[in-house]
Amino acid sequence: MAENQFRPWQESYPADVPPEVDTCIFNSLLDMYEFSCEKYPDRVAYISMGHSITYRELNERARSFAAYLQNVFGVKKGDCIALMLPNIIQYPVSLFGSLLAGMVVVNVNPLYTPSELVHQLRDSKARMIVVISNFAHTLQKALLEISLDRIIVTNIGDECGALKGSLVNIAVKYVKRLVPYFKLPDAVPYKTVLALGAEYPYTRPLVSREDLAFLQYTGGTTGTAKGAMLTHHNILANVEQALGMYGPVLREGDEYVVTAIPLYHVFALTINCMVFFRLGGTSLLIPDARKIKSLVRELRGFNPTCLTGVNTLFGALIDNKEFCAMHLSRLRLVIGGGTSVQKGVEQRWFTNTGLHILEGYGLTECSPLVAVCPHNISEYNGTIGIPVPSTEVIIRGDDGSVIMEPGIPGELEVKGPQVMKGYFGREVATRNTFDGEYLKTGDIACWANDRGFIRIVERKKDLILVSGFNVYPTEIEDVISLHPNVAEVAAIGVPSKHSGEAVKVFIVRRNKALTEEMVKTLCRKHLTNYKVPKYIEFIDKMPKTNIGKIQKKALRAMEYQKRGIKLDQNGKPVLPETDTGSDKGK
Incomplete structure (x- = not known):
């Protein structure tokens, strides 16, 4: 079967979601x-600081x-x-x-x-x-x-x-x-x-679809920060693609969205700023979402119809008693992005709100939306959903073949009108990021089923190799997040002479009664032995990016420093002569 004929996700679109959308409604x-x-001249566009x-x-x-x-x-x-x-x-x-x-x-x-x-x-x-x-x-x-x-x-x-x-x-x-x-x-x-x-x-200048609108900086799939060249058409296309998926539950001129993710981040830029502006929505701007108590007070007076966020924000809100007691009568759409929404967080969110977090997936190079969970899902399924309208995706194996069978991991590649022109001033990096017309995301994914749902297995750079076996941190994190006394968890690989790498997890506890043995017992119940963390460390606070994503790079740096491990000229750890830890962690 040819690549362009393999579109199982189209069978999973709700009846009111089109497989293709018109991305040329506006010229700029x-x-x-x-x-x-x-x-919408008299409608409130933005609210900030009262x-x-x-x-x-x-x-x-x-x-x-x-x-x-x-x-x-x-x-x-x-x-x-x-x-x-x-x-x-x-x-x-x-x-x-x-x-x-x-x-x-x-x-x-x-x-x-x-x-x-x-x-x-x-x-x-x-x-x-x-x-x-x-x-x-x-x-x-x-x-x-x-x-x-x-x-x-x-x-x-x-x-x-x-x-x-x-x-x-x-x-x-x-x-x-x-x-x-x-x-x-x-x-x-x-x-x-x-x-x-x-x-x-x-x-008014003469601006066309193919003119640049943004140089949106990203680390890309590899290397230093590069400017993704996003045209007016890239953003406009992604707006219509998002509306194709979310439109059936949205109402023109009657949307109230909470904008806690910084607008300079591409997720909020397209979804919160552009999509809801297109609909005549009202956006509540939150300057610092880390101040949860202040955010909850703002929510009470705003009563939103839509909330976008990242896993850590949802976790912090659901841990707040005032938020859990709040009756958000208008809330009908909750969108998760930026990083994977952990199973434990989603389950607690649904229990308290009655709404599922519709996880989406994207990257700066795609303006950013690539796939989302459809609005009619009835349960958490651990996937990023299905490709948005007018988007083609393939999963390519190491041998270059296109994978069509569920459960087999490969690199996710994307083609569509939302894909960037390239990296500004970096022709070589641009060439290396494209596979013909497809953009190589750098993410390992698999088909979750035969209906086109996609599961992100891991970023290539976060993959842990234990004695030759691939271990995906998200799988471990999902299991540990199920424990009621776990507030946040992150898994990384640490150097080991015996197995190449070993799994270490960092945990922020809700209750100090949680012990290492409790965590390992839970992991042994759900994970193969080589995936069970060898090291467990309880910490008071996770290092995070400006949008609330846990910074695994910072956790690795902290770990390497404690272990006295030096980095080579490529930033890779130099393997120690002996294993530097014990089963009781560091």
């Missing part, structure tokens, strides 16, 4: 943006922002602008304002170190940046190595109204001392940009 993101602003902004007000600000860029900064279509902002109203204003000016947006994590910021700004050739004052000191340090034409600085309260905004800015800077000293003499205040921009004419 500008068209989509203007469509929603004209259709302040709201309608689609009409957002459009006025975004056009002023764009006019300033065009008339004062003299930007041209295709110029790059970096946005170094958390989830506050200034982000969508700057984002849509930049796109309206025909610019390419480079999203930057505000928590970056100066060296990380230098790399991204230099690699993207960004001409200017919008930065929140809380992290302007990082930019100041980065400017010792690079130069920018223009800098716009905003304070966290700049979109909270005149009086409240001033009070917020004073409290943040002088009371909480969250704005370290910085000196950027040529920087222009965000409020000045909007005030002066309103006096200039706005000229």
Whole structure:
């Protein structure tokens, strides 16, 4: 059977989900943006820190922002602008304002170190940046190595109204001392940009589907951070693909979505920002989702229809008594992404809310959505669901063959209108990432059944090799997460002279009564002997990324340092002469 004829997932689409969608409804993101602003002018677009902004007000600000860029900064279509902002109203204003000016947006994590910021700004050739004052000191340090034409600085309260905004800015800077000293003499205040921009004419640029909209940075399937070139069509296509899957349970002009994942992350950028903007939705922006008590208070007043998040966020919410006691009468869609949703977390979520977490799968290079669990699933199945409409996927074996039988792992490859043009300025990396028209994801997957559901087995880089046997950390984590006294768990491979690698798990406990032997007993019940963790360590807190994903790289580094293991020039551990641990862990 030919590759392009193998589409078992199409039989699993609900009756109201089409196998193909029209990805050319709009010619550019500008068209989509203007469509929603004209259709929903008086609807609230964003809420942040108790302040709201309608689609009409957002459009006025975004056009002023764009006019300033065009008339004062003299930007041209295709110029790059970096946005170094958390989830506050200034982000969508700057984002849509930049796109309206025909610019390419480079999203930057505000928590970056100066060296990380230098790399991204230099690699993207960004001409200017919008930065929140809380992290302007990082930019100041980065400017010792690079130069920018223009800098716009905003304070966290700049979109909270005149009086409240001033009070917020004073409290943040002088009371909480969250704005370290910085000196950027040529920087222009965000409020000045909007005030002066309103006096200039706005000229709509000619933007087509194939023009770049974003340089979205990612580690890719391998190597250092690279800019995935995402076109207007890539994002627009993914919006329509998402609506193809989720649309039947969504209502135009009546959606209230919680945006706890940073909008500079591609998951929230496409789903929370673009999809719900297309629907005229209202988005509750959460600047720091790590503050669970504050988030729960916001939820009570918002009463959402949709919640997107990652495994750790769902786990933290379901551990919160106030959240569990909350009656979220409008909530009808819960989407999980960014990392695998663990079985124990999903089961507790369903028990308390009556809703399943619809796990999705994507990657930056695919704008990002590739597959999702359909809206009509009746139970947790441990899969990432089925490919979204207008998407082709294959699973390719090490010998190059296309795998069609369930249960046999291989590398997942994707083809569709959401797949990036390539990596910016990196032709070799781009060639190595593509297999003909298919993008190689770097993820090991298998068909979970003959109906096209896909199970992610593991990232290639996270695979543990024990005495020649492949051990997949997610399988171990899923088992351990079932224990009621386990809050969080992560499994990694550690060097072993006897078996090449051994399994070690890190666990954050809910109850200190949990012991190593209890964990091993549970694992022996569900796992083959070589998969049972040899080492178990209880820790107080997991290292996490800005969106809440557990940083296994940090856990490995911590482990190697404790064991006195050196890394070679490729960052790989040098195998010790003797096994450096015992069955009781470290």
